Amino acid sequence: MNHILLGLAERNEVDLELLFSQQWLGSDGKLDPGCPLRDLPQRTFSTLENATERTWKFLGYPSVDKYLPEKTDWLYAPMETYIPVSKCPVAVTLHDIQAFEPDLPWSRTWKHRLFRYKWELWVRRAFSKCRVILTVSEFSKQRMVDLLAADPQKIVVIGNGVEQCFFDIASADLADWQRPVESPYIILIGGLRQKKGGDDVLAVAKALHQRKSHLHIVVAGESETVYVEASQNCSNITLLRMVPDADLLWLLRGASSFLFLSPYEGFGIPALEAMAAGIPTVVSNQASLPEIVGDAGIVVDPKTPDAIADLLIELDNNSYLRKKYIELGRKHAAQYTWSRCVDRLISTFKQFA
Template sequence: MTQPPDPLKVRAYLEPGRTLEPVTGVGRHANAMVRALAERPEVTLDLLFSRGWLGEDGRLPANAPLRDLPLRTYALPERFSERLRKLTGRPSLARHAAGADVVYAPADAILPTGPVPAVVTLHDVFAVDPEFPAHRTTPAARRLERRWRTWLPRLFACSDAVLTVSDDSRRRMRRLTDTADTPVIVVGNGVSPVFYQIFEKPPADCRRPGPWPYALAVGGLQGRKGAAEMLAVAAELARRGSEVRVVFVGRPEPKWEQVAQQTPNAVVAGPIGDELMADYLRAADAQLFLSHYEGFGLPALEAMAAGTPVVAANNTSLPEVVGDAGVCLAATDTGAATDAILAFADGGAMREDYVQKGRARAARFTWAACAERAFQVLTAAAHHDAALLRELAERPLTDGG
């Protein structure tokens, strides 16, 4: 009788702060991918992170979705060791990687793991992308750019493969970095069940930020996320005498929060968890997503799954994600964005058409498919199969996650 192959031993390197709820898109990806891999019968997975994250019960905090998984820790403080590795490539993680077939990071990290292969996820390269210099005018942004230019080549040098989430992000990485020796492979993103399930709930029964009709803007009031343009849409809605608000969820930048307080029809709701986000999406007339730069654009996918029409910018990865299932336009065309929101707020055949197209498109993006792609990469890296890694690096994300 043929014995089944031994499970692939995966050590998942985490910065737990990124995974604590409520999460951003990177944290959502990390939680979903690690969980999906851990649940595969052909994988045994444990976590690796700084010991400083452990509570008195020897586990991650209560708002860490991965706290039930087996774990290993290292002694150095996370922030110190991460900065040191990005600057110098040390300290080595070889001792902590021992016993694993492959080390996997669902977010950017320098993984000097010695003889154990390493696979790292890089979600975008916004900090150094030459197409967006206007967003790097502050001293803090310029310091971030210098740090990225220092450690980005080291990330590729330390990795047997780099994962990313969209074809657009892969193109930008290849253009910015000499990736000839490190395959860049697209695994995509998926949609959490809560955003599909909320569609069965009548909008009138959903929690909402206020009694008025609204478009939901996810990602916080931030310059790179289109804060100026989306506030202009709110002001235009007020100028036209509409009751429709633009509600911003996510962590705001102080500068834009102050502007929002002076902008009619703008509401800042701040960070919220997934369940409340699903309610807010389901009750919204539309989602407004005029970001200047996205590595993927997961909020648009979640809105479509919830049955909420999307009005999105037609830049970076967003057309790849939204396709013809939403209204894509120039981020600066705030008049057309206002027109689309008002059309969706009126209901009717146009709105229903986009709801159905959006639901169908979102269904193509699943965490199971993302995890399958990642599993193929991790297996190839563990077996030092360079030919398969090169083949996977040429596959486009044409069929969703």
């Protein structure tokens, strides 16, 4: 969201203002000093954000017309929401519609059913009332058509970008960097969680152990309790929890490969970030991931831990294969820039005006 909004603000043809709750203003009348959007022009509403967004989504009011300048060409929501307005056309971003997926491992849990119920109250209204729905992948677009019978003509794929820092770290010298483990390691981002393929990762760790491989699995991100406990029986898994952005770059840089066995992603930006950082990238054959990595990544069936373990060992040992996927990955990731996303967004505004 930050990259898209900052990119829009930099374009001469765009006059952009933020609209958000007054609760986020500091004593100086601006957003927090650490917020990248702090210096952009702004308008605010007096009510609390969460309560206001709920009434927008579930009741369809209050209208935000009174907060908008007289001449407003578009109201653009870079996040998943519904905003009632009649003064101008609205564009809303939906990264995915996981809430409506019927066959995910968690689709029949009470949490997911509640999640779906809440989305039912506003998503169909968004498709009906908004002039255009923006999304991040062809996969997500098609699922909107398949599951919601949405009009494909009003859904536009904008995509995501990769920050330059991920490309820069690929050439950084590792000599003075302190590794998280002594052994060569595979990096996993997003924690050990069911929605990130936690069971499949544990199975891969077991397969690596059975092969007496020296490869370790290092996990960045918060993990669910059941997987934290299970990992304690795996000597080749290290959980780091959340790590600062700068440390994450180095973790990627020092890894033998990147493993992403998520069963459902609307996009899967960590896979592209890993490619940009110069490490071979292995992803599951589920949802958007094959689309996003293309031929530059290695797509696997997450339910084949023995084959995945063999592949990870081969990537670590075979310098030719490793170099091949590093070069393919960096070239592929270079196509995903925030500037191109902004170009597509502006083109969409013009097309649907």
